[in-house]
Every structure is written in C-alpha cells, then in structure tokens.
Amino acid sequence: MKRARIFRHAGKGFSVIFFLIFGLLFLASLASAQGHFEFNFHYGRWSLNILRSTIEDMLNEALENHLKKNFLEDIQANHPELVEKAYSQQVRFDSNGDNFGFEIRWYPGGEKGSFSLGLAVEKTSMKVALPELSAAFELQETVSSRVANFAGNASGEFLIKPLSFHLSFRWDILPSSPVHPFITFGLGASGSNALEKSTLSYSYTGTLRITGKPDEAYSGGETKTLQEFKNEREAEGEDFPIPGFFPFLQLDFGLKARLSRNFHLLISPGVWDGFLLRGGLSIRL
Numbered sequence: 001m002k003r004a005r006i007f008r009h010a011g012k013g014f015s016v017i018f019f020l021i022f023g024l025l026f027l028a029s030l031a032s033a034q035g036h037f038e039f040n041f042h043y044g045r046w047s048l049n050i051l052r053s054t055i056e057d058m059l060n061e062a063l064e065n066h067l068k069k070n071f072l073e074d075i076q077a078n079h080p081e082l083v084e085k086a087y088s089q090q091v092r093f094d095s096n097g098d099n100f101g102f103e104i105r106w107y108p109g110g111e112k113g114s115f116s117l118g119l120a121v122e123k124t125s126m127k128v129a130l131p132e133l134s135a136a137f138e139l140q141e142t143v144s145s146r147v148a149n150f151a152g153n154a155s156g157e158f159l160i161k162p163l164s165f166h167l168s169f170r171w172d173i174l175p176s177s178p179v180h181p182f183i184t185f186g187l188g189a190s191g192s193n194a195l196e197k198s199t200l201s202y203s204y205t206g207t208l209r210i211t212g213k214p215d216e217a218y219s220g221g222e223t224k225t226l227q228e229f230k231n232e233r234e235a236e237g238e239d240f241p242i243p244g245f246f247p248f249l250q251l252d253f254g255l256k257a258r259l260s261r262n263f264h265l266l267i268s269p270g271v272w273d274g275f276l277l278r279g280g281l282s283i284r285l
Helices: 002-029 049-078 192-197 226-235
Strands: 036-047 082-107 115-141 147-160 163-172 179-191 199-210 216-225 245-258 263-272 275-284
Touching: 036 115, 036 263, 049 082, 049 115, 049 147, 082 163, 082 275, 115 179, 163 245, 179 192, 179 263, 192 226, 192 245, 199 226, 216 226, 245 275
Parallel strands: none
Antiparallel strands: 036 082, 036 275, 082 115, 115 147, 115 163, 147 199, 163 179, 179 245, 199 216, 245 263, 263 275
16 A cells, blocks of 8 residues: 555656656747747735625525534533524635746747747645634523523634646737736646645634523534545545546736846736736746
C-alpha cells in the first residue's frame, strides 16, 4: 500500500513535468519571425462575497430542518419530556483567499497581434466559512408545562490551497492602443492531493436553561483533512469518494497599460471558481 502511494505521487509529478515540457515545446513550435513571448507575474484576491446575501438565504433554508432536527434530538436524548414551541436561526457566510502565479503567453501575430495562448502555474488559497450560525429554541415540558430555552452558536470553515496548471486563450481589443481591454478564457486543474489535504473545521457552544434547574452547557469541535474524513467513513463501511482532480474555470475582462515597449501592467476582474481581482506585470521578449 505504501509503495503504491509512492508510485501514485510520483506519477503526479511526472504528469506535471510532462505538462510543462509539452507546453513549452508546443509554444516553441508556433514560433515565427513576427511572433513573440510574454511572461507575466500576477497576484489577486479571491472571494464569493459578491453573492453573500443569496448564499445566506440558500443556506438558511437548506440548513433549517437539518439543524433543528439535530439540536432537538440532542436535547431530547437527555430530556425526552421537552417538546418544541418555537425555533429561529441565523446564518452568516464569508469567504476569502488569494492567488499568485507565473504565466507564459505566445502571441503568434507579433507585437500588434490580438490573439494569444497562455500556460500558467497558479497557487490559490480559498476559504469558505460560516463564521456565525446561531439557533434558538423555546421548549416546554409535556407534563409540568415548565418552560425551557436553548441558545447555541456554531462556526465552520473549509480551506483548500491547490497548486494548479492552466491553459488560457486571450483576445486583446485594439492591441496597438497604449491602454486597451482584453478578454481571457481558460481551464485548469489541480491534482487530488489538493482535495485530500484540504481542511474542514467546526466548533459549537450551547446552553440549555430549564426553569428551576441548573443550566446545562454544550461545546465541541474538531479540525480534519478531507482524507481523514474519508478514512473514518470508510472504516465505518461508508463510501466517501474524493475526485481525482480539482477543476478551475477562468473568464476575465481586463485592462492592459503599456509602460514601455517591453513592460505592461494588467488588471483583470473575473471568474476563477468564484470571483478574482488580479493585477500583474508582463514582460515581452
């Protein structure tokens, strides 16, 4: 098993090397007297918060029945005489991350060419979190009609940091202009290792107050990688498949400003498995 794992990781390394060598040879095969290369270094900030209100509404609706059921089952495990009178919850969503990378682009039409083909290596960090998930129960004992209240708070997050490889197509609009727009479409992927090492974490606290009785406190939490969750589920006889790769979709609309004949500044908001605002410096050869 250990040897198989070593060969599997070695295979991933060979795949990356093959991608880079093949890409460079392919770009070189396109070379002509008028074409040229462009090297780009870039950094950006990633987020899904532009859709925060929509996501919060969806999560609030999707989680309500599940959370209420689980909370009530936990309470009734110790207090079977308590029944629900009222329930409310609030969900808050947040996300953040960053991206940096190196890209090689080939312009077959030369300095004034519009179309270019790019190969890039990217490192992205993406965190999706529920920093606040609050729930409140009003309960009542079936026999004595004694009132009880439960208030709980929870939080959780998912963090992934893939190293990925990308192929992109770009069209510069009015490329001879010192400042001009461009459109980029691309696809990329990271290996399963990124998913296996991604982390899931959560924590919760809660207090149950029953009239005439001492308060009861609840708390807990843990942090695990997706691979650890997979191992636990499989040990219990459950399936927990992890995809063999993590895909990326790129679509951005940017501006390119000429600093000199060989140096350009770029800024581009767009889609990157979420939303990404990126800036970079390009060097033409």
